[in-house]
Amino acid sequence: MxxxxxxxxxxxxxxxxxxxxCHVLPGVDDGSPDMPHSLDxxxxxxxxxxxxxxxxxxxxxxxxxxxxDRLRPRMEELRRLYQGKMQLHLSSExxxxxxxxxxxxxxxxxxxxxxxxxxxxxxxxxxxLLDILLSVWHLDMKPLxxxxxxxxYMDEHDYQQLKGLGYEFQLNLLSLSGYYGPRTKVVAEHLxxxxxxxxxxxxxxxxxxxxxxxxxxxxxxxxxxxIEELFAHNEHL
Numbered sequence: 141m142x143x144x145x146x147x148x149x150x151x152x153x154x155x156x157x158x159x160x161x162c163h164v165l166p167g168v169d170d171g172s173p174d175m176p177h178s179l180d181x182x183x184x185x186x187x188x189x190x191x192x193x194x195x196x197x198x199x200x201x202x203x204x205x206x207x208x209d210r211l212r213p214r215m216e217e218l219r220r221l222y223q224g225k226m227q228l229h230l231s232s233e234x235x236x237x238x239x240x241x242x243x244x245x246x247x248x249x250x251x252x253x254x255x256x257x258x259x260x261x262x263x264x265x266x267x268x269l270l271d272i273l274l275s276v277w278h279l280d281m282k283p284l285x286x287x288x289x290x291x292x293y294m295d296e297h298d299y300q301q302l303k304g305l306g307y308e309f310q311l312n313l314l315s316l317s318g319y320y321g322p323r324t325k326v327v328a329e330h331l332x333x334x335x336x337x338x339x340x341x342x343x344x345x346x347x348x349x350x351x352x353x354x355x356x357x358x359x360x361x362x363x364x365x366x367i368e369e370l371f372a373h374n375e376h377l
Contacts, residue, residue: 151364154189160194162344163198165215177346179222196218199232233258259287263292339374341374
């Protein structure tokens with residue numbers, strides 16, 4: 141049976157919400173290259189999308205030099221220059237690579253009071269993934285696994301195992317649009333329908349293609365309701 145689909149932006153559910161995953165901090169990763177781009181992205185997120193608050197989550201991975209001491213001054217500069225009303229918070233997205241434990245020991249930038257946003261390679265996950273995630277728990281933090289729908293090596297067994305162990309999933313909003321390819325779209329729809337996600341983020345890096353995909357994103361009423369619930373969860377991180 142045909143299911144009527146609604147335009148996500150016209151539904152208005154992004155307005156007044158908090159985005160917990162974006163790459164808007166200038167010149168630190170593959171997101172915004174400089175301050176003018178960052179300010180344009182912030183205007184887009186506030187004026188066009190209607191967010192009231194965002195968490196900036198630059199990549200922290202092998203040899204990219206992103207430490208809290210490097211990121212905090214850039215965040216303060218961005219806050220000084222930004223003229224809008226969104227609340228800006230700093231965290232990071234941590235790649236679970238060979239340097240991950242060094243970042244844990246040095247004191248990572250948490251997402252809220254307890255969570256740590258983590259990711260793996262899209263193609264191959266670490267052999268000791270479960271041990272790595274457990275090490276985060278041991279430091280009194282809750283791993284929030286970014287965009288699990290994008291990991292090509294994961295299947296239904298992996299998702300069920302991770303959820304069964306209490307780990308949380310964050311949906312990339314545009315995974316539902318086909319932005320990352322048809323497989324990712326199918327997996328995201330499946331995980332959303334099964335209630336596997338805990339939070340949602342834009343993972344915004346730039347407006348190239350992203351803006352068009354988001355503008356044309358159409359979802360069923362049930363999907364929109366599920367996403368609205370995930371945004372409600374964002375408020376409690």
